Amino acid sequence: MKTNDVILQTVTKVTLFIIILFSIHLFFAGHYYPGGGFIGGLMTSGAIVLLLLAFDIKTVKSILPIDYIKLTAIGLLFAIGTGAGALLFDMPFLTHAYTYVNMPLLGKTSLHTAVLFDTGVYLVVIGVTMTIIQTIGESE
Amino acid sequence: MNNLIILPILIPLITGVILIFFSKKILAQRWISAISSILTIIAAVLLVNHVYKNGIQTMDVSNWEAPYGITLVSDMLSALLVLTTSVIALAALFYSFKSIGIEREKFYYYPVVNFLLVGVNGAFTTGDIFNLFVFFEVMLMSSYVLMVLGGTKIQLRESIKYILVNVISSALFVIAVAYLYSVVGTLNMAHISVRISEIGNAGIITIIAVLFLIVFGLKGAIFPLYFWLPGSYYAPPAPIMALFGALLTKVGVYSITRTYTLFFYHDAGYTHQLLQILAIMTIIAGVIGAIAYLDIKKIIIYNIIVAVGVILFGVSVLTQESLTGSIFYLIHDMNIKAALFLLVGIIIRITGTSDLDKISGLLHRYPGLGWTFFIAALALAGIPPLSGFAGKLMIVRAGFEVESYVGAGIVLMSSLLVLFSVMKIFIKGFWGAPRAYKGEEDAPVKWLLFGPALLTAFAVLYGVGTEAIYPVISMAAETLANPEIYINAVLKE
Numbered sequence: 001m002k003t004n005d006v007i008l009q010t011v012t013k014v015t016l017f018i019i020i021l022f023s024i025h026l027f028f029a030g031h032y033y034p035g036g037g038f039i040g041g042l043m044t045s046g047a048i049v050l051l052l053l054a055f056d057i058k059t060v061k062s063i064l065p066i067d068y069i070k071l072t073a074i075g076l077l078f079a080i081g082t083g084a085g086a087l088l089f090d091m092p093f094l095t096h097a098y099t100y101v102n103m104p105l106l107g108k109t110s111l112h113t114a115v116l117f118d119t120g121v122y123l124v125v126i127g128v129t130m131t132i133i134q135t136i137g138e139s140e
Numbered sequence: 141m142n143n144l145i146i147l148p149i150l151i152p153l154i155t156g157v158i159l160i161f162f163s164k165k166i167l168a169q170r171w172i173s174a175i176s177s178i179l180t181i182i183a184a185v186l187l188v189n190h191v192y193k194n195g196i197q198t199m200d201v202s203n204w205e206a207p208y209g210i211t212l213v214s215d216m217l218s219a220l221l222v223l224t225t226s227v228i229a230l231a232a233l234f235y236s237f238k239s240i241g242i243e244r245e246k247f248y249y250y251p252v253v254n255f256l257l258v259g260v261n262g263a264f265t266t267g268d269i270f271n272l273f274v275f276f277e278v279m280l281m282s283s284y285v286l287m288v289l290g291g292t293k294i295q296l297r298e299s300i301k302y303i304l305v306n307v308i309s310s311a312l313f314v315i316a317v318a319y320l321y322s323v324v325g326t327l328n329m330a331h332i333s334v335r336i337s338e339i340g341n342a343g344i345i346t347i348i349a350v351l352f353l354i355v356f357g358l359k360g361a362i363f364p365l366y367f368w369l370p371g372s373y374y375a376p377p378a379p380i381m382a383l384f385g386a387l388l389t390k391v392g393v394y395s396i397t398r399t400y401t402l403f404f405y406h407d408a409g410y411t412h413q414l415l416q417i418l419a420i421m422t423i424i425a426g427v428i429g430a431i432a433y434l435d436i437k438k439i440i441i442y443n444i445i446v447a448v449g450v451i452l453f454g455v456s457v458l459t460q461e462s463l464t465g466s467i468f469y470l471i472h473d474m475n476i477k478a479a480l481f482l483l484v485g486i487i488i489r490i491t492g493t494s495d496l497d498k499i500s501g502l503l504h505r506y507p508g509l510g511w512t513f514f515i516a517a518l519a520l521a522g523i524p525p526l527s528g529f530a531g532k533l534m535i536v537r538a539g540f541e542v543e544s545y546v547g548a549g550i551v552l553m554s555s556l557l558v559l560f561s562v563m564k565i566f567i568k569g570f571w572g573a574p575r576a577y578k579g580e581e582d583a584p585v586k587w588l589l590f591g592p593a594l595l596t597a598f599a600v601l602y603g604v605g606t607e608a609i610y611p612v613i614s615m616a617a618e619t620l621a622n623p624e625i626y627i628n629a630v631l632k633e
Contacts (some may be wrong), residue, residue, distance in 0.1 A: 073160035093146045095203040
């Protein structure tokens with residue numbers, strides 16, 4: 001007999017977006033408040049894990065057709081790229097640049113290359129967590 | 141400010157990441173890793189040249205000034221070690237192309253080797269004690285993967301032990317750094333050294349020194365802490381064994397050398413005496429293992445332990461001459477251990493066994509292999525025109541000068557027994573009646589021999605050109621003997 005988990009699946013569909021929004025909020029809060037790439041990435045992968053719990057691996061793969069190992073590599077490229085970018089301007093490795101810009105809706109906003117580095121961390125954390133969970137889940 | 145320092149770390153790192161993207165395209169993997177490894181060698185040569193001309197190079201990562209940010213420091217010692225590492229990596233990579241097997245190559249072998257190089261080069265270059273820990277972990281995690289990659293039974297068993305030991309020693313490392321931080325309040329190595337001299341001769345510093353000796357001793361296999369090494373290094377295939385045997389323990393040895401010359405030289409009567417006793421015991425334990433076994437892999441593995449002991453004996457004597465000798469010997473030993481492990485790998489590839497009783501008469505069929513092994517074996521033991529001689533000579537002479545007759549005598553005796561242990565391989569394995577071995581016809585000996593022959597040629601050049609290299613090495617030893625040079629270069633006072 002197949003169990004019917006319609007309640008779990010419905011609740012997942014609603015909660016998923018809240019979790020992802022919260023994780024993105026944590027990610028962007030990183031510079032001024034507690035948060036950042038690591039916890040943001042962990043929480044995003046938490047949301048995907050919830051999807052995995054409510055559905056099966058195949059369904060989740062068709063919803064999110066992502067190769068997580070490559071995602072990890074892309075994240076690493078982001079992090080290294082922001083670091084190595086400083087070399088082009090004849091500055092030491094990992095020197096960051098920032099500027100204040102008047103954005104149309106957001107007003108005066110600071111743009112910082114450290115965010116790109118954090119994006120790298122964010123992607124690596126998602127990639128690694130999901131690779132671990134999927135590999136263990138798929139192995140018999 | 142000089143970004144040349146970061147290149148030997150950055151090139152393998154970028155290569156490793158790029159290689160993840162096409163893990164199944166083996167030809168591309170080989171080409172990219174070979175090219176990047178040649179680029180790393182070029183960068184390292186430029187770095188050595190730059191350091192030789194302009195003195196110690198420092199780079200404040202992120203443009204934060206010295207004690208506040210992470211500083212990468214390239215003095216002569218670390219530049220030379222980075223160069224040696226890059227050359228060994230190239231030789232091991234070439235060996236891997238035809239020997240490691242498609243299964244392993246498809247499962248991220250080359251990316252992980254590159255990450256291992258990031259860890260080793262980073263550990264040699266960093267000027268920050270916690271950053272050293274991080275690079276240790278980069279190196280160790282890659283080594284865990286390399287040790288278990290392939291998933292044979294012996295690899296699984298030995299990597300459990302290896303991981304267990306290294307996790308414990310890493311936890312001890314963090315604890316040691318925490319103690320040190322709570323005493324001196326800084327993590328920059330030059331700044332720590334300044335703060336420790338201000339405190340002077342406090343008991344807690346000696347305790348931390350011993351704790352660091354335990355931590356790095358576990359990584360670098362000194363006397364009571366080497367128990368994990370013979371089993372663990374026995375498991376993986378030859379090129380991985382060569383990378384491990386040449387690089388991993390030497391990072392531990394480098395860290396002991398760095399901390400014991402830069403931080404903990406105030407109570408040398410206790411700490412360096414302890415180091416000296418342990419070094420001598422290490423030599424004895426290694427020599428006993430090397431002559432006890434009739435297994436070619438085990439013999440070379442125990443020779444690693446002997447060499448660690450010899451180098452650390454030189455460090456413990458703490459005169460300029462003994463330090464010069466230690467550096468000479470350290471570089472020689474990295475080079476020759478990689479060559480020997482690769483040669484042993486070829487022998488095993490031909491014969492299908494590592495048991496000396498089942499091998500004989502290889503010299504008839506494989507004269508190139510035989511004579512390369514012979515030269516490498518003589519270089520290992522320190523026969524005069526070859527590379528092991530100058531280092532050991534200086535260590536022994538410095539040992540006699542400070543009247544440490546027992547230690548110097550044991551270093552001398554150890555050469556004899558090391559020579560015996562490798563000649564045992566040569567005599568039993570290469571002389572005698574030739575035998576036929578299963579599967580030897582398709583062993584790509586000529587290709588495999590390229591890497592170890594290159595390294596052996598370096599050993600010969602290094603030995604013959606001792607006079608030419610001497611100023612470079614003594615420059616490295618000068619920084620170790622006078623920590624002020626290092627401190628002034630980093631803190632720019």
